[in-house]
Amino acid sequence: MRRNVAAIATICGLLAVSTLGASTTATATPRATGAQSAPAAPEGMVPLGQAEFEALLADSSGTEFSTMAVEEGPVAIQSLLNGQFATAEMGYSAPNTGLLRARSDWFNGSWEKFTLVWEDPEDVEEGEPQTFGIRSEANDLYVAVEKNMPGDRQNMLRARSAGIGGWETFTMWYYEEAPEEIYLRSELNGLFVSVEKNYGGSLQYLLRARTPDAATGTWETFVYGDTE
Numbered sequence: 001m002r003r004n005v006a007a008i009a010t011i012c013g014l015l016a017v018s019t020l021g022a023s024t025t026a027t028a029t030p031r032a033t034g035a036q037s038a039p040a041a042p043e044g045m046v047p048l049g050q051a052e053f054e055a056l057l058a059d060s061s062g063t064e065f066s067t068m069a070v071e072e073g074p075v076a077i078q079s080l081l082n083g084q085f086a087t088a089e090m091g092y093s094a095p096n097t098g099l100l101r102a103r104s105d106w107f108n109g110s111w112e113k114f115t116l117v118w119e120d121p122e123d124v125e126e127g128e129p130q131t132f133g134i135r136s137e138a139n140d141l142y143v144a145v146e147k148n149m150p151g152d153r154q155n156m157l158r159a160r161s162a163g164i165g166g167w168e169t170f171t172m173w174y175y176e177e178a179p180e181e182i183y184l185r186s187e188l189n190g191l192f193v194s195v196e197k198n199y200g201g202s203l204q205y206l207l208r209a210r211t212p213d214a215a216t217g218t219w220e221t222f223v224y225g226d227t228e
Contacts (some may be wrong), residue, residue, distance in 0.1 A: 030087045042213055047129030050118055050170040050183065069143035070121045074113035074137045078102075079195045079205070080181075080221040086207060087158040088136040088143075095149070098139060098159035100207040102195045117164065128173040131162035131187060142168040145209045151223040152199065155189060181221050185209075194219045 046052075077086040078162060079102035087104045088111050090097065104112050117133040124130045134143040136159035143159050144167040161168050169187040184193040186209035196206045211220050 044175050045173045045175070045183075046176055047132030048174060049124070050121065055145075074115045076107035076112055077114060078223045079218075081195045081197060081218040081225065082205060084205065085112045086114070086222075088138045089202075090138050092202070096153070096158075096202075098136065099153075099203075100143065100157040100159065101203075102205040102207065108126065110137040114143070117142075127172075131169045131171055133168045133171060135159075140173065143170075144168050145188045147188060151198075152203065153206075153208075155186070155191065155209045157209065182223065183220050184222055192220045193222075 036177055045209055076202060078084070079086065082102060084102045084104050085107050086100050087103040088098050090111055092099060107113060114137065115135040117135055119131045136142070136143065139159055141159045142161040142164055143157050146153065146156050146158050146163045147167065148154075149156060167188050170193075171185050171187055173183045173185055173192075174181060185191065186193065189209055190212075191209045192211040192213075193207050193209050194211045196203065196208055
């Protein structure tokens with residue numbers, strides 16, 4: 001699925017603003033241990049780091065988001081599948097406390113706010129993507145991919161870790177012919193994060209790292225915006 005030029009500019013603006021806003025935060029532990037060797041990205045995909053986000057900002061002039069104030073602070077993560085923002089479900093009981101779902105109309109509170117903690121660029125090896133962790137502002141914990149959860153919760157994203165290790169390490173990607181479509185990949189299992197539209201009840205729109213090929217569409221596509 002490909003979107004029009006206006007949508008491309010808007011999404012690029014969101015991404016650039018959010019990354020610049022988070023760039024002054026602490027950096028993630030370089031090459032966190034505990035992750036499996038991630039497979040090569042699908043042909044044509046390119047990784048995104050802080051520098052690439054800044055370049056995207058130059059393409060967003062004249063859009064709603066290009067004039068947003070660039071400030072240090074958290075970001076909101078919006079799904080292009082349903083237009084909803086990711087929420088850390090702090091009201092859920094264990095073991096689902098803090099799981100991420102795309103279900104909020106707006107980023108009204110800390111449950112919808114996250115900070116991207118990037119790996120120091122000096123620690124990124126040539127040819128490797130720049131990694132980052134995602135810290136929830138609701139509980140000050142990092143988002144983990146729950147590899148050992150059973151059934152339909154396996155590899156779900158949950159804000160529950162005190163630090164960044166292999167389970168909490170992510171990268172961002174896009175296709176060269178469609179830079180507006182941004183994908184989030186877990187470096188634990190090399191799979192892309194999907195919004196589970198067909199789940200029912202309290203797990204509907206759950207975020208899970210389970211897609212081997214991000215080209216399937218909007219279930220794996222996200223945008224990011226400054227919440228300050």
